[in-house]
């Protein structure tokens with residue numbers, strides 16, 4: 001456990017609670033690792049880490065927080081942000097809706113009236129969003145995506161080629177969705193290029209700490225709290241967070257909103273990020289998934305953190321996170 005800045009008692013209570021959660025759930029081994037992308041099935045199921053980063057840049061981390069894994073669906077949040085920057089809100093809304101589906105992440109359904117995919121968090125919507133990323137050709141588009149991720153993480157990021165090729169050679173369902181959307185004019189003709197870009201964004205390598213920094217940037221008006229770089233235009237933070245809140249956990253989004261009450265996103269490699277607006281980013285990594293594709297330990301840790309520190313957005317209990325408590329105490 002590392003506490004890079006805070007030494008106050010409130011930071012200690014968060015740190016202590018994270019350690020307790022780590023010990024409590026380390027022995028929980030229910031669930032299964034994702035294996036529909038063959039390369040993901042090779043992961044060690046015991047890996048587990050919890051990390052928080054405040055908007056002041058205070059980092060708390062426990063477990064395997066340096067272990068690199070592919071970001072998978074968590075990438076959809078950040079690519080949605082880049083599509084909004086590239087085209088603006090109105091244009092993106094014409095191509096992808098903002099309605100939760102109540103269906104699985106890979107469901108092949110489009111809105112009957114508009115023919116749009118329902119939202120940018122399900123695979124169909126994410127493929128359409130990736131299709132909107134600007135650039136002259138595949139290399140420039142990939143470079144723009146990687147530069148965007150680098151702004152959030154604060155260091156160079158790379159694509160795991162084995163996972164990328166593994167998904168590219170088995171992702172027939174995603175390919176089918178792309179052709180269905182091409183049929184309805186919801187994406188343009190560069191299907192293979194955009195699908196490759198989608199598979200590449202899912203195969204970007206991060207660790208649990210990186211994810212917490214990325215979530216903290218979303219909590220901090222789009223500014224990376226460690227590098228102070230603007231990762232995304234702050235005007236789009238409300239778009240990104242509201243879609244995360246209603247759609248980020250797929251067919252678990254309602255129960256998550258009820259119990260945890262924070263904008264969040266999961267990925268099939270076992271990551272979950274949650275954003276406490278104005279306060280901090282939370283990330284959990286544990287590859288054992290439930291039937292909906294969400295990390296089992298990740299969900300439990302977020303539920304308990306939210307409950308313990310009163311993080312639910314609609315919680316009326318007057319509790320705040322450590323740095324905010326410090327400000328209140330000083331005034």
Ligand code: DON
Nearest residue numbers: 072073105202266267268293
């Ligand atoms: O498109 C896919 O199936 C994967 N690359 C990403 C899916 C994913 O992470 C869903 N989230 N729980």
